[in-house]
Amino acid sequence: MFIAAAVSFYLLLMLHCPAPSSATEKSPCDTCTKLVDRFHKGLEDTSKKNFGGGNTAWEEKTLSKYETSEIRLVEIIENLCDSSDFECNVMVEEHEEQIEKWWFKMRKKYPDLRKWFCIETIEVCCPSGTYGPDCVACLGGAERPCHGNGFCSGDGTRLGDGSCRCKAEYTGPFCLECADGYFSTGRNDTHSFCSECHESCKTCNGPTNTGCKECKEGWTKGDGGCIDVDECSAETSPCKETQYCLNTEGSFSCKRCHESCAGCSGEGPDKCRDCATGYLLDEDKCTDINECDASEKVCVRNNENFVNTPGSYKCVCAEGYEDSDGQCEQKIIETEDGEVAEQNISTNAAEDPVDVHEDL
Ligand SMILES: [Ca+2]
Numbered sequence: 001m002f003i004a005a006a007v008s009f010y011l012l013l014m015l016h017c018p019a020p021s022s023a024t025e026k027s028p029c030d031t032c033t034k035l036v037d038r039f040h041k042g043l044e045d046t047s048k049k050n051f052g053g054g055n056t057a058w059e060e061k062t063l064s065k066y067e068t069s070e071i072r073l074v075e076i077i078e079n080l081c082d083s084s085d086f087e088c089n090v091m092v093e094e095h096e097e098q099i100e101k102w103w104f105k106m107r108k109k110y111p112d113l114r115k116w117f118c119i120e121t122i123e124v125c126c127p128s129g130t131y132g133p134d135c136v137a138c139l140g141g142a143e144r145p146c147h148g149n150g151f152c153s154g155d156g157t158r159l160g161d162g163s164c165r166c167k168a169e170y171t172g173p174f175c176l177e178c179a180d181g182y183f184s185t186g187r188n189d190t191h192s193f194c195s196e197c198h199e200s201c202k203t204c205n206g207p208t209n210t211g212c213k214e215c216k217e218g219w220t221k222g223d224g225g226c227i228d229v230d231e232c233s234a235e236t237s238p239c240k241e242t243q244y245c246l247n248t249e250g251s252f253s254c255k256r257c258h259e260s261c262a263g264c265s266g267e268g269p270d271k272c273r274d275c276a277t278g279y280l281l282d283e284d285k286c287t288d289i290n291e292c293d294a295s296e297k298v299c300v301r302n303n304e305n306f307v308n309t310p311g312s313y314k315c316v317c318a319e320g321y322e323d324s325d326g327q328c329e330q331k332i333i334e335t336e337d338g339e340v341a342e343q344n345i346s347t348n349a350a351e352d353p354v355d356v357h358e359d360l
Contacts, residue, residue, distance in 0.1 A: 028157075029125035029156065029157040102117060123158060124158055128142075128155060128156045129142030129155065130156070131162045136162060137162075150164040151165045170192065183204045197211065198212065200225070200227070200228075202216045219250055232245035233247075244266050260287070269285045269286045278312050290308050291306070291312075301327060304321075
């Protein structure tokens with residue numbers, strides 16, 4: 001009971017809600033147009049058919065012709081909507097009588113089904129260039145809505161308000177003015193053409209940087225028009241301590257200094273302002289310090305090797321040894337037959353025997 005009530009409430013909502021305004025949802029005109037397209041496809045699919053079997057010539061003489069028959073119409077209507085297409089099925093159900101009327105009576109006089117059905121009979125579409133409940137001409141006229149420079153709200157449907165959404169180049173209620181960043185290349189009462197300004201202009205009246213009226217951010221007025229601002233020449237760098245500044249046309253970017261630098265003026269180890277910890281200036285380049293060369297030994301544990309790294313160093317246990325509780329201890333190696341043996345490279349192996357069986 002509750003479910004039935006809920007379902008009919010849902011259906012009522014679907015049927016009585018105002019038409020969706022969002023562009024992603026289908027308008028009733030879209031539904032109707034699709035339905036008419038499917039009708040034409042149905043006509044095509046059934047064009048080679050007849051009543052099937054028997055003597056076609058006799059049947060066509062005695063029965064009404066298949067071409068204009070109710071059987072053909074029923075076949076076409078059955079395939080008008082996908083079963084999941086709720087809006088389409090509702091539309092067919094509500095207006096099946098009108099479709100039949102067109103098929104039997106109006107078809108000769110009104111061959112354009114979309115015009116007769118969607119625009120004039122169930123009134124969900126308008127002729128193109130018109131909009132709204134009464135199919136009023138769009139701004140700029142039905143012939144060239146928005147003067148060909150934009151899209152008319154509700155164009156071709158019973159929805160919308162006829163206002164223009166202009167293409168990027170144009171602005172104004174009629175899409176006749178040039179938008180910021182574009183300049184006019186021709187204009188009269190009905191036509192307007194705008195082209196893009198030079199990249200340095202915010203507004204302009206010509207195609208090059210000398211035609212700028214205002215410069216875009218990152219550019220400044222110079223002798224020959226708008227020129228690039230060198231942000232990197234400013235007294236305080238716009239970049240972080242660990243970066244250098246790279247000027248570009250209309251902008252700039254901040255790049256990471258070389259790892260050997262503590263601050264830099266450009267790319268590479270020869271552009272360091274100071275050397276990073278672990279590096280020293282050598283022939284104008286910040287160069288890694290090899291701590292192994294230091295007079296004092298840096299890796300002091302037994303059986304330990306020194307490994308130099310860029311900007312630092314590591315102390316690692318020698319081959320055959322592994323780190324255990326801060327000391328380099330002999331490695332235990334498992335042999336192929338599952339026995340555990342001690343690698344025989346240590347000189348003090350005998351002093352520190354390992355009971356393999358106990359360990360397992
Ligand atoms: Ca710049």
